[in-house]
Amino acid sequence: MAREISFIKAVREAFQEEMRRDQSVIVLGEDVRAGIFATTSGLVDEFGKERVLNTPICESTFVGVGVGAAMTNLRPVVQIMFSDFSYMAMEMIANQAGQWHYISDGKLKVPMVIEAPSGARGGAGYGHSQSIEASYMYPPGLKVAVPSNPYDAKGLFKSAVRDDNPVLFFEHRRLLTKKGEVPEEEYLVPPGEAKVCREGSDCTVVAVGRMVHEALAAAEMLAGEGISVEVIDPRTLVPLDEERIFTSLRKTYHLVVAEEGRKRSGFGAELGALAAEKWFGYLDAPIKRVGAPSLPLPFSPALEKALIPDSRAIADAVRSSLAGE
Amino acid sequence: MAVSNEILSTLFRKMIMVRRLEKRLEALVFNARVPCSGHFGLGQEGVGVGVASALATSDYLFGTHRGFAEYIGKGLTPREILCEYYGKATSLSRGRLGQHLLKVEIGVMPLPSSLGSEFGMAVGVALSSALRHTGQVTLNLFGEGTASQPDCYASLEMAALWKVPLVFVCNNNQYVELDSHRNISTGLDVAVRAQAFGIPIEIVDGNDVGLVWETTVRAVEKARKGEGPTFLEFKTYRRSTHYTGDPGGYQPREEIAKWAENDPVDRCRAELRSRGTLDEAGEKAIIEAVDLEIEEAVQFAEDSPYPAPETAFTGLYA
Numbered sequence A: 001m002a003r004e005i006s007f008i009k010a011v012r013e014a015f016q017e018e019m020r021r022d023q024s025v026i027v028l029g030e031d032v033r034a035g036i037f038a039t040t041s042g043l044v045d046e047f048g049k050e051r052v053l054n055t056p057i058c059e060s061t062f063v064g065v066g067v068g069a070a071m072t073n074l075r076p077v078v079q080i081m082f083s084d085f086s087y088m089a090m091e092m093i094a095n096q097a098g099q100w101h102y103i104s105d106g107k108l109k110v111p112m113v114i115e116a117p118s119g120a121r122g123g124a125g126y127g128h129s130q131s132i133e134a135s136y137m138y139p140p141g142l143k144v145a146v147p148s149n150p151y152d153a154k155g156l157f158k159s160a161v162r163d164d165n166p167v168l169f170f171e172h173r174r175l176l177t178k179k180g181e182v183p184e185e186e187y188l189v190p191p192g193e194a195k196v197c198r199e200g201s202d203c204t205v206v207a208v209g210r211m212v213h214e215a216l217a218a219a220e221m222l223a224g225e226g227i228s229v230e231v232i233d234p235r236t237l238v239p240l241d242e243e244r245i246f247t248s249l250r251k252t253y254h255l256v257v258a259e260e261g262r263k264r265s266g267f268g269a270e271l272g273a274l275a276a277e278k279w280f281g282y283l284d285a286p287i288k289r290v291g292a293p294s295l296p297l298p299f300s301p302a303l304e305k306a307l308i309p310d311s312r313a314i315a316d317a318v319r320s321s322l323a324g325e
Numbered sequence B: 001m002a003v004s005n006e007i008l009s010t011l012f013r014k015m016i017m018v019r020r021l022e023k024r025l026e027a028l029v030f031n032a033r034v035p036c037s038g039h040f041g042l043g044q045e046g047v048g049v050g051v052a053s054a055l056a057t058s059d060y061l062f063g064t065h066r067g068f069a070e071y072i073g074k075g076l077t078p079r080e081i082l083c084e085y086y087g088k089a090t091s092l093s094r095g096r097l098g099q100h101l102l103k104v105e106i107g108v109m110p111l112p113s114s115l116g117s118e119f120g121m122a123v124g125v126a127l128s129s130a131l132r133h134t135g136q137v138t139l140n141l142f143g144e145g146t147a148s149q150p151d152c153y154a155s156l157e158m159a160a161l162w163k164v165p166l167v168f169v170c171n172n173n174q175y176v177e178l179d180s181h182r183n184i185s186t187g188l189d190v191a192v193r194a195q196a197f198g199i200p201i202e203i204v205d206g207n208d209v210g211l212v213w214e215t216t217v218r219a220v221e222k223a224r225k226g227e228g229p230t231f232l233e234f235k236t237y238r239r240s241t242h243y244t245g246d247p248g249g250y251q252p253r254e255e256i257a258k259w260a261e262n263d264p265v266d267r268c269r270a271e272l273r274s275r276g277t278l279d280e281a282g283e284k285a286i287i288e289a290v291d292l293e294i295e296e297a298v299q300f301a302e303d304s305p306y307p308a309p310e311t312a313f314t315g316l317y318a
Helices: A007-021 A043-047 A059-071 A083-097 A133-137 A150-162 A211-223 A242-252 A267-278 A301-307 A311-322 B005-030 B045-053 B069-074 B078-086 B118-131 B150-162 B190-197 B209-224 B253-260 B264-274 B280-303 B309-313
Strands: A004-006 A025-029 A052-054 A075-079 A113-118 A143-145 A167-172 A179-181 A195-198 A203-207 A229-233 A236-238 A255-262 A288-292 B060-062 B138-143 B166-172 B201-205 B230-235
Touching (some): A007 A025, A007 A150, A059 B150, A083 A167, A143 A150, A211 A311, A229 A242, A242 A267, A255 A267, A255 A311, B045 B138, B045 B230, B060 B118, B150 B190, B166 B190
Parallel strands (some): A075 A113
């Protein structure tokens, strides 16, 4: 049996392996030397201060530094301490990083990774808890990875570092200490390949990031009721493995999309529209979306919990879908 | 003046090219031959030409949205510039860039639409050159208006902290779009802001193209030796309005007239004549050659096809 390591350790190993393999990989951000969520802890000891750069607190500028470095033969990983802060660098991400390869007609490349811890963990408040990964599906030229477990985190991260395009890499903070099987030998998880986490025949649940675990719990719950749920983890939102989802839909004819982020203009909105547009004939019931309401996330864990979807909400959506509601 | 006759003659020719190319493009805008507006810099050509000419071809330049001084200075040709403005298939970007001139091979780096977005990028490029020990220097040229962007300050902070080979250059033409800089700022000497980070500064007459060149060469060589960033501010004046759709009227006539007497082209001509390296016939020959090059470029751009629409769907990802 493969060893089990935490999500944090999996990402740190990916950093170490890629930085050893390729001198052009550097990491920069606030407190990356100490490593506030520990994915970068210790890197400075092995790779030195030149390749592990602590920056002043200015997301827009240091993401810009990453863009400039990426345009000139480095492969920077830029860490944003909380993904909420990435909006401070939205100009650099949406208007610059994703667009210059196209606008320059291929003369420039922007091979950079933006590593961004995200998600609600209770008691962190409105600006340290959001799941805003779907925001980055809109600007062109970006890739968006939302791993749900240590294996995918390591494999996707290594692919992201080697990608010649900007990749946003979201790490749910509730998953960081969760352990999972990760082989000793090297492997990659390419972007755009969804994973079937549980096979089923009655309903397809496409779940993002931490919601994969809630969806699996819902599937277990529903199995007791004789309902067979197929759980798909897209792993990357852009590019999206449409083919894998469609294959599942051709079997189940029912679609539920679950995310911790907000429903409005979220991943479910996009996938739901895509399904209605392309696969209408394979839908026996309306598409169900599970996600947060369009509200700020309040501080009190009791209030936060009320807004974050869970396995029961997903199970309800599946039942409702199968009832044709 | 330490600038050689040869270099000063080159700077003079480039300024003539910039001025006549901008004038020609203005006519193309008004006659709707190009699908965009133009932002011109009559009277401030000495700054862009001087600073960009101080760089090696392999050095990097982040330029401004105003006029062609630094682009001609760095080596872009009228044909390359006009084909981008026309949006033709023969442009370096095959019609994608428009006014955002770029030529990576000669170090002309992105000109973002959102002014000031280059501050972080310029630090990143300089950092990359330093880490890879390439000996290249990056020069970021921006206006005094753009210096208000917060990224300016964090980029000064990081450039000083990491001692990257980067030269900050403020082209202070005293007008920020449609208003005087003094109406939107109390910090009229922009360079002093860099002193807060321990960056050495120089505030220099920007209408003396030789002095601009010489000052920049010193800062560039200092950066190349690993001695860190310098902040240069060149004082000049924009006699053009903000862009071709701007009728102006907010700049006092007397002010424009006063600065017209301090014109960088006139001053350079006087210097060359006093050195005996330029006479009337010599200048006439320069103008004729420049105009011929421009007209050939206009004709080439006019005759070039637009890119095929289907090419718009290609090349998003590397």
